[in-house]
Amino acid sequence: MSVSPTAAKSLSVSIRGLAQSYGALQVLKELDLDIPDGEFLVLLGPSGCGKSTLLNCIAGLLEPTNGQVFIKGKNVTWEEPSKRGIGMVFQSYALYPQMTVERNMSFGLRVSGMNKVEIEQRVKRASEILQLEPLLQRKPMQLSGGQRQRVAIGRALVRDVDVFLFDEPLSNLDAKLRAELRVEIKRLHQRLGNTMIYVTHDQIEAMTLADRIAVMKGGTIQQLADPMTIYSKPINRYVAGFIGSPSMNFIKATLGGTIKAPTVEVSGQKLDVSDYAFAGMAPIGSAIEFGARPEHINILRGKDTKAKGVFDAVVELVEPMGSDTLVWLELGKQKISIRVESSQIMRPGEHVGVQFRVKQASLFDAQSGERL
Amino acid sequence: MSLDRPNPLFRNLSSKIASLPMMLIVLGVFVGGTAWTVLFSFTNIKVLPLFTPSDWMDHYSGLANYQRLFTTDRWMSCPAITKIGTPDWQFSCTGAFPNMVTYAILAITIMISVGFLLAVFMDQKIRLEGMFRTIYLYPFALSFIVTGHVWAWILSPEYGLQAAVRQLGWTSFHFGWIADRQMVMYAIVLAGIWQGSGFVMALMLAGLRGIDDEIWKAAKVDGISTWRTYLQIILPMMKPVMVTTFVIVASAAVRIYDLVLAITDGGPGISSDVPTRYIYQNFSANLGQSLSASTVLLVTMAVLLIPWIRMEFGKKG
Amino acid sequence: MSNIVSNPIIPSGPKPKKFITTERAVVYSVLCICAAFFLFPLYIMVITSLKDLDGIRYGNIFVPTLHPSLGAWNKALFHACTGLYCQGILPGFWNSCKITGPSVIVSIAVASVTGYSLANWPFKFSEGFFTVLLVSSFIPYVVMLYPLVLITRWLGIYSTLPAVILVHTIFGLPILTLLFRNYFSSLPQELFKAARVDGAGYWRIFFQVFAPMSIPIFTVAVILQVTGIWNDFLFGVIYAGPTNYPMTVQLNNIVNSMEGVKEYNVDMAATILTGIVPLSIYFFSGKYFVRGIAAGAVKG
Numbered sequence: 001m002s003v004s005p006t007a008a009k010s011l012s013v014s015i016r017g018l019a020q021s022y023g024a025l026q027v028l029k030e031l032d033l034d035i036p037d038g039e040f041l042v043l044l045g046p047s048g049c050g051k052s053t054l055l056n057c058i059a060g061l062l063e064p065t066n067g068q069v070f071i072k073g074k075n076v077t078w079e080e081p082s083k084r085g086i087g088m089v090f091q092s093y094a095l096y097p098q099m100t101v102e103r104n105m106s107f108g109l110r111v112s113g114m115n116k117v118e119i120e121q122r123v124k125r126a127s128e129i130l131q132l133e134p135l136l137q138r139k140p141m142q143l144s145g146g147q148r149q150r151v152a153i154g155r156a157l158v159r160d161v162d163v164f165l166f167d168e169p170l171s172n173l174d175a176k177l178r179a180e181l182r183v184e185i186k187r188l189h190q191r192l193g194n195t196m197i198y199v200t201h202d203q204i205e206a207m208t209l210a211d212r213i214a215v216m217k218g219g220t221i222q223q224l225a226d227p228m229t230i231y232s233k234p235i236n237r238y239v240a241g242f243i244g245s246p247s248m249n250f251i252k253a254t255l256g257g258t259i260k261a262p263t264v265e266v267s268g269q270k271l272d273v274s275d276y277a278f279a280g281m282a283p284i285g286s287a288i289e290f291g292a293r294p295e296h297i298n299i300l301r302g303k304d305t306k307a308k309g310v311f312d313a314v315v316e317l318v319e320p321m322g323s324d325t326l327v328w329l330e331l332g333k334q335k336i337s338i339r340v341e342s343s344q345i346m347r348p349g350e351h352v353g354v355q356f357r358v359k360q361a362s363l364f365d366a367q368s369g370e371r372l
Numbered sequence: 373m374s375l376d377r378p379n380p381l382f383r384n385l386s387s388k389i390a391s392l393p394m395m396l397i398v399l400g401v402f403v404g405g406t407a408w409t410v411l412f413s414f415t416n417i418k419v420l421p422l423f424t425p426s427d428w429m430d431h432y433s434g435l436a437n438y439q440r441l442f443t444t445d446r447w448m449s450c451p452a453i454t455k456i457g458t459p460d461w462q463f464s465c466t467g468a469f470p471n472m473v474t475y476a477i478l479a480i481t482i483m484i485s486v487g488f489l490l491a492v493f494m495d496q497k498i499r500l501e502g503m504f505r506t507i508y509l510y511p512f513a514l515s516f517i518v519t520g521h522v523w524a525w526i527l528s529p530e531y532g533l534q535a536a537v538r539q540l541g542w543t544s545f546h547f548g549w550i551a552d553r554q555m556v557m558y559a560i561v562l563a564g565i566w567q568g569s570g571f572v573m574a575l576m577l578a579g580l581r582g583i584d585d586e587i588w589k590a591a592k593v594d595g596i597s598t599w600r601t602y603l604q605i606i607l608p609m610m611k612p613v614m615v616t617t618f619v620i621v622a623s624a625a626v627r628i629y630d631l632v633l634a635i636t637d638g639g640p641g642i643s644s645d646v647p648t649r650y651i652y653q654n655f656s657a658n659l660g661q662s663l664s665a666s667t668v669l670l671v672t673m674a675v676l677l678i679p680w681i682r683m684e685f686g687k688k689g
Numbered sequence: 690m691s692n693i694v695s696n697p698i699i700p701s702g703p704k705p706k707k708f709i710t711t712e713r714a715v716v717y718s719v720l721c722i723c724a725a726f727f728l729f730p731l732y733i734m735v736i737t738s739l740k741d742l743d744g745i746r747y748g749n750i751f752v753p754t755l756h757p758s759l760g761a762w763n764k765a766l767f768h769a770c771t772g773l774y775c776q777g778i779l780p781g782f783w784n785s786c787k788i789t790g791p792s793v794i795v796s797i798a799v800a801s802v803t804g805y806s807l808a809n810w811p812f813k814f815s816e817g818f819f820t821v822l823l824v825s826s827f828i829p830y831v832v833m834l835y836p837l838v839l840i841t842r843w844l845g846i847y848s849t850l851p852a853v854i855l856v857h858t859i860f861g862l863p864i865l866t867l868l869f870r871n872y873f874s875s876l877p878q879e880l881f882k883a884a885r886v887d888g889a890g891y892w893r894i895f896f897q898v899f900a901p902m903s904i905p906i907f908t909v910a911v912i913l914q915v916t917g918i919w920n921d922f923l924f925g926v927i928y929a930g931p932t933n934y935p936m937t938v939q940l941n942n943i944v945n946s947m948e949g950v951k952e953y954n955v956d957m958a959a960t961i962l963t964g965i966v967p968l969s970i971y972f973f974s975g976k977y978f979v980r981g982i983a984a985g986a987v988k989g
Contacts, residue, residue, distance in 0.1 A: 061882045082888030094879035098901040107897075108887030155883070167879075386891035387810035394803040394862060395818060401859050402825035406835030483737075490723060496716050506972070507724045509979070513971035515920030517937040518964045521944050522730045525953055526750070536750045546789065570727065574979045627829055630922045634941060646830050652923070655835060666832045673829050 003254070006023035011073065012195035013058060013163055018067035020053050020219075027053045029219040030067070035197065040189050040202040042206040043199045046242070051199045052167060054216075058197065059088050059165050072162055082108065084163075089155025091168040093148040095140040095155075101127075102136040105154045126157040144176040153188070166198040170205060182208060196346075203243050207231065212359040215239045232360065233279075237369035240291050240362055246326060251290040252366070255282055264363070266291055267332035272309055275359045276291070279371050287366035294326065294339040296360040299346075300353035310353040315346050331356065406670070413437055414592035437664035446642055446650060447665065468645040469668070471557055475646070476625035478561045479568070483621055484614065486565065487572030492602055494573065495580050505577075508570030516567070521664040522635020523563035524550065550636055560628075560635055560644060567631075568624070572617055579613030579637075580606065612683060619680045626673055738762060738958035745953050761954035765962060769955050771934075771942035778959045781939030785919055785966075787850060788935055792857035793914040797907065800862050804869025805895050809881050819870070826863035834927065841928060848930030857918050858927050865910055872906040873899060908977045916967040936963045 013035040013165045020028040029279055035041050043051040056062040068077045076084045091323055095104050102123055109119045127133045127306035140148055142232045149169055156164055169185075170178045186209055189196055206213050207227045214224045215238075223235040234240035240248050256270070257263035259281060264271045271290070282288060300310055313329040313336070320326075325342045328335060331354060338354070340346070363372040415431035441447050450465040490508065494501060511519065526532050527550045534547040549559035583606060591601040629648035632638060638645040648667055654662035733750060739757035740748065748754065767777040774780075806812075807819055837856055841847040846855070876899065884894045900907075925935040934942070940963045944956045971978050 033880045056882075059882070059886060061885060080888070081882075081886045088883065090879035090883060091877045092877050094877060094883035096880070098899055107884075107889070111888040111893065152883075155887075159887075226705065246894075384806075384810045384812050384891075387806040388812055390802045390891075391806045391812075391815075391818070393799055394822075394866060397859055398818070398821055398825055401833060401837065401840065402828060402863070403821065405833040405840075408836050408839075409832050416843055418949060480907070481835065482869070490720075493716050493719055496713075498716060504720050504724060507727050510968065510971060511727060513916060513967040513978070514964045515922065515937050517920075517922050517941055518960050521940070521956060521960045522734055524944075525957065526730060526733055531745060531953065532750055539749050566727065566730065573981075578979070623827065625827075630937075633922070634944075637945075648923070651831050652834070652927075655838075659835065663835065666829075666834075669829050670832050673827060677827060 010037050011035065012039070012071070013197065014070040015054075015058070016068045016070070018054070018057060019065050020050070020057060020062065021065050021076065021115040027219050028064070028327070029220065033214070033221065035195060038193045038195055040186075040196045040198065040209055040211045040212045042210035043197065043216055044201070044203060044206040044242075046201055049216040050219040051201075051216050055165055055167055055197060055199045056088070058163075059086055060084055063082075063370070071135050071204065076124075082112070085161045086163045086165055087159045087161040088165040088167065089149070089152045089156050089169045091171050093140070093145075093152045093172070095148055095151055097140055100137050100139055101132060101143070101151050101154075104151055105158050108155070108159055122158040122160065123154075129157065129191070130154050130184075146181055147174050149173065149181060149182075153185070162195060163192055164196040166196065166200075168200055170200070170202070171196075178205075185209065203245065207243075215242060230259075233371070234291075234362055235371050237289060237291070237364040240364070244293055246294050246337050246339075248291045248293050248362070250364075251292070251331070251334055251336065253288050253290045255284055255286055255288050255372075257284065259284065264288065266290060266311065269311060270309075271356065273358050273359070273361075273363070276361065276363065278363075280365075282365045282372055288372065289364045289366050290356070291362040291364060292336075292356050294337045296357045297336070297338045298355040298357065299327065299338055299340055300355055307353070307355075310355050312353055313354045315348050315350045315352060317348060318346050321345070409663050410667050410670070413660065413667045416660050418659055420658065431660075433660070437660045438668075440549070441661060441664050441668070444646060444661075447647075466643065468642075468647050471644060472626065472628060472646050473559055474557050475564065475628055476622055477623050478558075479564050480618060480621050482561070482565050483572045484617060485570050486521040486569045487617070488576050488607075488610075490569070490573040491576035491580055494577055505570075505574070508573055511567045512571040514567065516630035517634045519563055519567045520631045523559070523566070524635045527559050527562075551640060553640055556636055556640065556644040560632055563631060563635060564625075564628075568621065572621065575613060575617050575620075576610070579610050583609055615679050616682045619677060623673060624678045626669060626676065707941060734961050735858040738765075738954055740954050742950065742952060742954065743803075761952070761958040762962075763778045764952070765943070765955045765958035769943045769952075769959060770946045772946060773940050778936060778939050778943060778962055781934060781936035782962070783848075784933050784939075785928070785935040785937075788853050788857065788925070788929065788933070789915055789918045791854045792861065792918050793911060795854070796858040796865055796914060797910050798863035798909070799858070800865030801869045801900075801903075801907070802895065803862075805873050805899065807866070807870045807914045808873035809894075810891060821867055822863050826867060830860055830923075834923075838927065847928065850929065850933045853924055853933065853935075856924050857921070860924070861914055861917070865914070868910060868913075869903075869906060872903060876902065902963060905977070908974070912970055912974050912978055922927050 011034055013033075015031055015033040018028055018033075019026070031054065033054075043054060045051045053062060057064045058071075060069075060076065060079060064077070068075055070076065070321055071084055071086070081088075096107065098106065102225050105123050105126060106119050109122065116239055117208050123136075127136060130153060132147075132154055135143060135147060135151070139352055140151070143151065149172075152169070166185075170181055173181065175290045182205055185198075187194075189209075198205075198209060212224060213230050215222045215230060223230055223239045225233075225235075230239060230243055234243060234248075237250070241250070251266055253271070254265045255262055256265045262273060262278070262281075262284070264273050300307070311331055313331040315327060316330050316335070318325060318329040319328070320342060323342065325344065325346070327338045327340055327346050329338060329352070336354070346352070364370065365372060411428060412431075414434060414437065416433040416436065417427075417431050443449075444467075446467055448465060448467040448469045450470075494504060498504070505524060527547075529535070529548040529551055535547060537545040537547070549555040549562075587605060587609070588601070591605060596605070627648060628646050629652075632644055632646050632649060636644045638649055647665060651662045651665045651669075654665070693840060711871075736753040737745065737750070738756040739758060739759070741756070744754045744756075746826050765777060766779050768775055769777045771781075807815055837859070838847065839854065841852040844852075844855075846852040880898065881894065884898045889898065918934075920937065921935070921943065922937045925933075925938045929935065929938075940959050943959050
């Protein structure tokens, strides 16, 4: 897929034709990617999609089979990790267990032979930003998970680098800490304005943190766009299904009407899609999937159920979540989920009307999975 | 800034240099030495060390060493194979190789059973576990030479157990294993078990402790008795530990030498001779023979490793 | 609240326990009987070494002497005859120290670095090399005994201290390398990556990052090597030469020396002395000992 370089800002990291394979197994397939200065880019995908491999190639911890990596316009494809101007934060924190917090943060600077005064200043500044001052003389063993990860971020911070790389940094933390540290990372990015490349499989992290998200699968980038675009206009069925929790409803349907005025037929009933902005077109009569997020479907009760474009459905299961309630329905033979306000009480077995907000829906070609 | 692709020869250079001594040793001693032994086991060299291919060609004697080896009484002779195929068949072999096999079979069976039982008993949340463990395991710290001399003294007919019991009034008591050609290997097995059972117990106990606690909870909820759980649930789960233990005990049995040397030095006569002793004693006079015996041990070892190899590499496929 | 009225005792709180059940009694009896079996030879060794010759000839092997003396210990240490010389087992002790020390240090140094290379700095053929190493550690050592005689002769060190040190080092290497390689592989790979991002190279990562984390495995390696080399007999007899015989060989010679009356008390004192070093390591190293010997037990 083609990536349009952001003209206004200078490029921080560029990747050209990057490929990585182990024997017959292709982990990365000829990948191109441009990341402008100061962008927070999230690489999102399930395990094995190549996102960590890509990050390790940028860091210089893996040698790519083919292709080039540029950082700040310099070709660093064959450069040592420490000379690329990057700092990296790992999932398991990767703190040196026998060194104190202070020495953990200063190790890289000491290796490079920087003078002591400068080292001290940098460690001081980083520990201020991350509120680590009271912990400087402790060993990693004596820290909590959240503190450890802050030290790991500090270690990247003191290096005063152009690009920060995060490899699933929050995956080892419990849900509460994860939310806290997520905010802290976002605050850090706002304060420093560095380029950050962040690998995760957690879509909430991706949505909340990213300037742009690259959704990956099988060693390729499926879609590269800002979070709202990815959420509301997923480029294919895979991206649509991966983003959003609970996941998007995919309803089997057929494309009807004419090329100029297409309609969608769901279990024998016509659905008006004149509001939908078509991105592509499939032959009339072909099988499609109608994608609607649980929050983009209305539930109607009482006399409204007989209105035009309203489908009859039976409540199967109700999952109250506190802030809202998830209702599972049977629509014909297909199961769909709808998010409703928690004040609405539903009972299993109840007949209700279902109305799709077509403007916010997504249509996919059933065969290719591409957005229509 | 280096834009030239680094020469692959110099990539990870420190790593290559640091591994070099080991590579030389592995290739020169382990691969080279083994190859030399196997190759020259097909020659009739006696004492002079020979290296070159032409030396090998000149002295090539085919399978002669192996033929002689298996017809030498000291290595193996099976005079009493009778009534094969009938219910009361008899089979008895003597010589270094059968002695080693006898020792291996007995040591493996007894040590694994005793070791497992002890481990199960130790696993009953007993008091003083540390003390019992220390007592069972200390013999394993001792060398075979030390073990052998202690047991030789205890089993000595003149002053040892036999004499002591007779002194107490039971004058017809007979316990002369180390002086008895039929029984001497059992004496060596006894000493071997004393030395190694505690170690097998430790391995098994580690295996037992490694089993998920929830298995026990599930069995308890299902109302399965403790002993039944051990036999029908835990024992099958211990298979990897069992295989490892088997390989460890078996490979130790193949190498047995010091223990025999200290207890009997192969006696009475050569009735407790073992392969390593045979090999070592033939170095000076009959090298080709010795090398062929070494090769036989190598093959034996390879056969014993089969269960382990199947476990380690079978699961990947 | 319990509704069962007919039951006079209402179950509440911990279930009352019997003081001792039959099952417990069986468990403890078996454990004690086995403990007695394992301790018995140690007891015999100690009481025999404290007897005098008459006590052995006319006494009972089970019964300790009423007049214990350290005469046998003195003789075993300083005066017992090993064939030609009558200097006791003490020279053997020093020889064993001279053999064990260098072998342990060199083998662990080489093996730890090689294991680290294999685990973290793979190069072309390093996988193949590892397989050969794995196979090597299972080859019975008798197969290489004569080739090593030839190699040490060719190096001109056969029948000297360096020869036996070299042989011990060589035979310790495969298993130690596997031990270190597996340990370093089990360390978090991200730690290694973090150190590389910090700019540390091959040796710096080894010494400043990995070595301080690897004290347990170095302890295991030292235990494995010290007990293994101290307890060895055959390499000592073949490669060391008579003046450098280690303690085990000296012990065997003392016991088998044919001159005069067989002095079982001296033999037992010498036996205990030979076992003291590995036994102390065992008592002081605790859990590392089991790991150490378990690692070394597969050694060819």
